[in-house]
Amino acid sequence: MDSLNILNVFVSVAETRSFVATARLMGVSASAIGKSIARLEERFGVRLFNRSTRSVTLTEEGASLLERSRRILAEIEAAETEFSRTTAVPTGRLKISLPLVSDPFIPTLARFRKAYPSIELDLTFDDRRVDVIEEGYDAVLRSGDLPDSSLTYSHLGKYQMILVGAPAYFERHGIPERPSDLKRHTCIQFRFPNTGKLQVWPIRRDDQEIDLQLPTSIVCNNLEARVGFATEGVGIAYLPDFSIRRLLNEGKLLSILEECSESGTFKIMWPSGKQPSPKLRVFIDFLKTNLFAANSPD
Incomplete structure (x- = not known):
């Protein structure tokens, strides 16, 4: 040994x-x-x-x-x-990095903890890019492309990015009928913490993506702020559907310009060359089953 x-x-x-x-x-x-x-x-x-x-x-x-x-x-x-x-029930501590998002992670993690009380969760909610190996994480959850070839990954599920605003905002300013109308609206934009760049909204004309210079009326570096500003009727935001599903169902937010929606995928990643430990294996399996109930690619 x-x-x-x-x-x-x-x-x-x-x-x-x-x-x-x-x-x-x-x-x-x-x-x-x-x-x-x-x-x-x-x-x-x-x-x-x-x-x-x-x-x-x-x-x-x-x-x-x-x-x-x-x-x-x-x-x-x-x-x-x-x-x-x-021979054994999975036990031990899991150190996991997650994006700075409440839903659907908090409810799913709460159910996991109840199902596996012998596994301790050390969770860091942060939108920055972490070094999984050097910082000692067992795994990291992120959306988008795989950032590091030294990591193995598994798909957890898909989601949809959509443009939304509050009914009160649209009553005051009207509903954009075409993508170019967004130039005359208050746009709540997202700045990536790692790069400082603004998130690109998928504005298309005749199925071709176009470079439309949108107003930077409000710029935020996290999801919760954008959801809050949109719900308060400040402007239009580009948000993942899982974070606003309840608000959409209750009519507090309305989806617009469906041709500008775009799909994304969440992944869980861990160091390559390593078989997931029993505690990490059950964590991965639980998230794949419960985080996004439908549309899990694996």
Whole structure:
């Protein structure tokens, strides 16, 4: 088991490129990590890392050992997962990063906690892009494209982005009949926290997307604010349907310009080369079944 622990240390240093980051993840000192790597290098009689004051990079021998180590650890994880599924109830702590959104995550997570009381949830709600490995997350939930090739992912479900406004707003300003009418309306826009760029609204003419310079009447960096401003009748917002389904059903928001709607997909992502632990496996399966009751692609 000591050999396996050292291999885990080696893989973590190779992935984070940092003794300090690995020490932080494993709850030990950077000196202890350095000694473990030194013992491994002595055992194999080769240098595994090139070290400098700024970075740690793999040597050719280190890269070869990394590939073998990942295979060995993946096989052991697979065996543990297979045996634990039949012998034990999933337990332990799950550290998960989620977008800064209440619905449908909060109700679904509450049901998961009731179904699996032995699993502790350490949840961070944040729209920024996180480093799953370096920050020690078991998994991250996000929409859009896969941002990192070092992550494995599974689809959780689809949603629809739609343009909406409050009835009171449309009574005062009229309902846009064509996309170009939006230029004369108050537009509640979203700025991505990671890039500082504004979200592009899918404005189309004759099935062709056009670059329409929309007013930046209000700019927000989170979903809840945009929902709130739209509901208060301040202007028109481009929102995911799951966040406003109740408001649409109650008539507090109205959908407009259906040709400008666009579909999206939520994914759960975790470090590649690793079989999901039993606790993460049941978490993934539960979300796929419950987060979006319909339209789960997997």
